[in-house]
Amino acid sequence: MRVLVAMSGGVDSSVATALLRDQGHEVTGVTMKLWGGDSDTGCCSVAEVDDARRVAQQLGIDHHVFNFGDEFDAKVVQPYVAAHARGDTPNPCVECNRHIKFDKLFLRAQVLGFDAVATGHHARVVTTEEGRRIGRGADTTKDQSYVLYMLDQDKLGRLLLPVGDLRKEEVRALAGRLALRTASKPDSQDVCFITKRRGRASFLGERIELHRGRLVDGAGAQVGSVDTIELVTVGQRKGLGLGGLGEPRFAVEVDVPSRTVTIGSRDELSCQGIELTELCWAGAAYEGPVMAQCSAHGSSRPGRLVGSTLTWDTAHPRVAPGQSVVFYQGDTVLGGGLAVRNLAGLRVR
């Protein structure tokens, strides 16, 4: 097969490339240039492109750079900023997968005559009786199936995930054996377009007006304040200036228009369900019992999905609006959606 491998400059995609080459595929590497601004690691810096190109050279395959900066800005960065402005908690890596890697890049690959696209995600494409699905990676501590929930049958049919059957230490060992320069690179984790040094507040502050917020308890009495309400996340406990005595308190609701963060106990944080939007499915739309996971490395919890409403079997902490909720059946991904609002928790306000 002619395979286009998305090489981020990290060890996983480096090894994915090597494995595909050794399986006899006709492999071309590509690194996407997505972000022109500052970056600590990211998929976009010149240093990452250098690493990816050097690995491609070592493996004897062609390497290209595609500049998807316009699309990244329009589909990832601007929505990220707009979501924070609303008080939501966006996941830009999910949106990058949805709009850039598994849309823009897939289309480009198709146009250029590639049969498949490969990435270095720790996940698997598995075939069930109902069709293809994303399955959890063999290395459960590195499993990335959560960020791949938006893939449909067509895309799953053209996707290869060569390192999904490997544990991370096996990936590193393979990279070491091939003497790839990325063998001992640390994992990248943070949002690629935000630097540690300058942080989210300064990134957002250059793009939107940020506001102070009042912290109020369930009765509406002010108990404190935060510098930037746009950076408060539902479920957040640290950084609210509420440490110290008594039971832990959490942000349970963020309302930017009224500049108010409602604070509550662990009980007050919990809720019965979530209203979702932008549902997408590997195959047919589904209703019924599911295991639902609300963060990339969280665990899944049982619930029941009817329409776009997920009801938890037992009370569950509120999910920050904007986060992805991903539905699993066993170890495979049915689909997922974005949290809009939490339902029927303790009535606050």
Place this chain on the structure above:
Amino acid sequence: MVAYLDNAATTPMRPEAVEAMLPFLTEDFGNPSGSHPSARRARRAVDEAREAMAQVCGCEPGEIVFTSGGTEADNHAVFGIVERRGGSVVCSAVEHHAVLEPVEALGGRVVPVDEHGVIDLDALAAALDDSVTLVSVMLANNEVGTIQPLSEIAEIVRRRAPDAAFHSDAVQALTWLDVAGLCSPVDLLSLSAHKFGGPKGVGLLMVRSGVEPAPRLLGGGQERERRSGTHNVAGIVAMSVAAQSALRERTEVVRRVGRLRDRLADGLRLVPDAIETGVPLRDGVPDRSGKITGNCHFCFPGIEAEALLFLLEESGIHASAASACTSGAQDPSHVLAAMGVPRRAAKGSLRLSLGRETTDVDVELALEAVPAAVERLRMFR
């Protein structure tokens, strides 16, 4: 089958230039600043190359400062003049980044161009005043090939900013234009060897006597204290050989390649919605006299240059879109933006740059591959 149509990026070296380098990489390896026989042989070679390049540039040998290439020469001119004289700098909006970045770093003014990439002379006049100490306008543009009217510009500079030095980046020009003649009104002139059949890593800044930009590299005092650093003897010698060959063959090359370029461009105009950049129509006929002969630049709205280049590479066409950034990705072209080309069209840009070795076969290959690739890419829209 490969058609190399990226001569604006770099050219294949002339065999006689390669040949001329070899003695200075082997037996005559001496440092020309030294005093023993091997050093003296190297010194003589550099002196002769300097005389040859002075003829090429239309200046005195003492007015040639050898550099590591065009970028160093451009930086030397801009920063060097400002360091010496203070004041402010002005350049056109379509300059190479090697001029644009220094000018922007100094907070200089950038003068707009018209739809064909020619500097707006009224805007230039308006941008100039007594505070301006350097004006930089390229002879020929690297992306779209547009030739700037240097003598008219020089007149405006003398009138509006009498104390300003006039610099021109002529890096793209030597194969195609009478650089010595066209640049006679300039005070500073940049050239780069690898654009005309010489090696990479060597170039020059012509500095008319009395202009004197401050040196950027301090050290052993080579190049009359204007540019320290041991001479790239082999590179300098090869540059002079390549430049003399280019000059000798120029008329013939321009005639031959001009026919090929016109055939190529006329053919590509038949692609639906194709825009030939920098080329006005006169009586319904494309007039390409305003650009250098080697340049053939098109925009195909609705496609993406990276995808086009990928398909062309598969067909054996080696070309480029705009100037590639350090990562190898295609960045949006500041030149096309300055010419007012809409972003959608600019995203589908293709530069086919011909050279002295371009053949009919290359043009035929491109005339088959480009329309087919554009059509294929448009099928997916």
